[in-house]
Amino acid sequence: MQTFRWEEEFREYVVARGPALLRTAHQLTGHPLDAEDLLQNALTKTYLAWDRIHDRAALDGYVRRAMVNINISQWRRRRLEEYPSEDLPEVAPEPEACGDVHELLEQALRQLPTRMRAAIVLRFYEDMTEPEIARTLGITLGTVKSTMSRAMAKLRTELGILPQSPPP
Incomplete structure (x- = not known):
């Protein structure tokens, strides 16, 4: 052949x-x-x-x-x-306080909506710039910025990280 x-x-x-x-x-x-x-x-x-x-x-x-x-x-x-159901799904057990940080981050990433997860992965795992992410996802630069901001806020909340106050 x-x-x-x-x-x-x-x-x-x-x-x-x-x-x-x-x-x-x-x-x-x-x-x-x-x-x-x-x-x-x-x-x-x-x-x-x-x-x-x-x-x-x-x-x-x-x-x-x-x-x-x-x-x-x-x-x-x-x-x-x-489809909605009257029965609630089983609740996953809470991770140990001293659990693996990477596993906690993976779990938090899985909770994000698809576009948010894609933007975070492309930015921080693929090291792409915001304009590159916009081209890859076929969205505007402004949408990338707002999506990244909302995704980071959700990740911080999920991981229990308090928002940082601006420096004095």
């Missing part, structure tokens, strides 16, 4: 960038198995569009954008499948 050069390029890209992209997917979904599915779906879209992507330096952005779009679509579909 003959392998085309672009198939080899795609394979090399996945091997080189796969772990970093999987970390991003995990931050977007909050669950390792969902992250694997999300990344696989995004890489499938990338594979199908490979011959149309001329700027190979933009591949990470293309895959991240695909992950964000797929994640939002899945979230919207799931939201339509949820």
Whole structure:
């Protein structure tokens, strides 16, 4: 079976960038198995569009954008499948006061709405600037700033961090 050069390029890209992209997917979904599915779906879209992507330096952005779009679509579909119930779900036990900070942060991230979580992940895990986040998410810079502000406030509340007062 003959392998085309672009198939080899795609394979090399996945091997080189796969772990970093999987970390991003995990931050977007909050669950390792969902992250694997999300990344696989995004890489499938990338594979199908490979011959149309001329700027190979933009591949990470293309895959991240695909992950964000797929994640939002899945979230919207799931939201339509949820219905109110008279029975309350089981309440998760409170984390230990001395629990792992990273686990507490992961839990707080999972509580954020999809766009807020995506903005936080892209800013602090992918180290993107606000204009880059705006382009990736397809929203205005002002929306990025307000989304980041509200997301940080929710994270602080969830983690029990008091708002900082401005310096005198």
